Amino acid sequence: NAGVTQTPKFRVLKTGQSMTLLCAQDMNHEYMYWYRQDPGMGLRLIHYSVGEGTTAKGEVPDGYNVSRLKKQNFLLGLESAAPSQTSVYFCASSYGRDLYEQYFGPGTRLTVT
Amino acid sequence: GESVGLHLPTLSVQEGDNSIINCAYSNSASDYFIWYKQESGKGPQFIIDIRSNMDKRQGQRVTVLLNKTVKHLSLQIAATQPGDSAVYFCAENRSGGFKTIFGAGTRLFVKA
Numbered sequence: 115n116a117g118v119t120q121t122p123k124f125r126v127l128k129t130g131q132s133m134t135l136l137c138a139q140d141m142n143h144e145y146m147y148w149y150r151q152d153p154g155m156g157l158r159l160i161h162y163s164v165g166e167g168t169t170a171k172g173e174v175p176d177g178y179n180v181s182r183l184k185k186q187n188f189l190l191g192l193e194s195a196a197p198s199q200t201s202v203y204f205c206a207s208s209y210g211r212d213l214y215e216q217y218f219g220p221g222t223r224l225t226v227t
Numbered sequence: 228g229e230s231v232g233l234h235l236p237t238l239s240v241q242e243g244d245n246s247i248i249n250c251a252y253s254n255s256a257s258d259y260f261i262w263y264k265q266e267s268g269k270g271p272q273f274i275i276d277i278r279s280n281m282d283k284r285q286g287q288r289v290t291v292l293l294n295k296t297v298k299h300l301s302l303q304i305a306a307t308q309p310g311d312s313a314v315y316f317c318a319e320n321r322s323g324g325f326k327t328i329f330g331a332g333t334r335l336f337v338k339a
Contacts, residue, residue, distance in 0.1 A: 156328075
């Protein structure tokens with residue numbers, strides 16, 4: 115199993131540009147999450163999904179949109195990138211919700227200039 | 228307010244010594260605690276977890292202790308090895324919710 119994969123690994127955007135980050139998992143997990151990690155801070159939840167076709171806002175959802183059209187994929191979109199969105203983005207998945215470990219992807223390092 | 232914090236941002240230990248990484252949490256309603264390890268350039272990786280009805284759990288070279296009285300969590304690593312060098316996060320979950328709260332992390336350096 116590949117586990118959780120993310121594409122791309124690195125990206126540089128100019129302010130105002132848009133992009134989509136792709137997350138895929140092959141563990142048949144119901145729950146998927148998008149986090150951002152900034153220096154000196156823990157992971158902060160952007161959006162999450164409890165199943166195919168469902169999404170919900172997390173702690174810091176502004177400026178991001180998500181979609182879960184297929185169970186194995188969770189997409190994170192930035193419609194108009196801002197420098198404040200410079201961060202490392204991690205996708206994760208879990209079998210169950212609150213009492214199960216999360217499996218993380220390798221991350222996407224995004225720089226917005 | 229809700230918080231999961233760490234007492235020390237950086238910990239340096241000699242190879243072969245035991246390491247202790249501490250974490251404080253503020254919400255007594257938390258049910259489930261997890262320790263993650265994050266190596267440079269990688270995503271966090273599950274190490275060990277503990278539920279609120281336990282006060283100790285052991286894994287391979289790792290032990291997690293939970294003190295609900297003072298809302299304190301610790302991760303003990305026995306015979307620390309260079310491969311243990313990483314950032315360690317404690318995380319907190321509450322039953323009925325989807326939100327996992329992560330601490331800021333402690334960076335562990337292992338000196339050869």
